[in-house]
Amino acid sequence: GLLSILQGNIPPTVIAVIAGFCIPTKIGSFRIRKVSLYYLTFVVNLFVLPLFALANAGVKVQGVSIDDLFGTTLFWALLVSQCFGKLIGVYGAAWLATRKNWAALPRKCEMRHIFVAACATGIGFTLSLYLADAALGDDELLHTIAQIAILSTTVLASAITLAFAM
Secondary structure, three states, rough: HHHHHHHHOOHHHHHHHHHHHHOOEEOOOOEEEHHHHHHHHHHHHHHHHHHHHHHHHHOOOOOOOOHHHHHHHHHHHHHHHHHHHHHHHHHHHHHEEEOOOOOOOOOOHHHHHHHHHHHHOOOOHOOOOHHHHOOOHHHHHHHHHHHHEEEEEEEEHHHHHHHHOO
């Protein structure tokens, strides 16, 4: 049992599924699964998934100065293109499609909702880190600058999305 778990013989996903089935649906009138799902969704989306993505992306942020960072066009190109380029592209395409009657917005959806969704497109960073790794060759400094720029973009796009979503 416990020894198999500690030695890694049983995958963590199997353990999580078994643990999920062991949680009772309700005790009296209190619905445990519904309440725990509500709170766990918040914790997982805000902390666990970003931490998991960072750990698996192999991000190492060391050996770069502020002058190296802000003085390169790579940093600014990634920051502007990832955050604002995606925003302008997605929102612009949706705006054009609705104006030319190529597409219609769903019921109760307005262009401001599309704008918030377009802001959120700059948040993703795992594919950007992979592409930067593939494109930059063996230059460690450029890799580090690209990683910092992509993570900065994620933080900035998250803040912009949150600001407009409120």
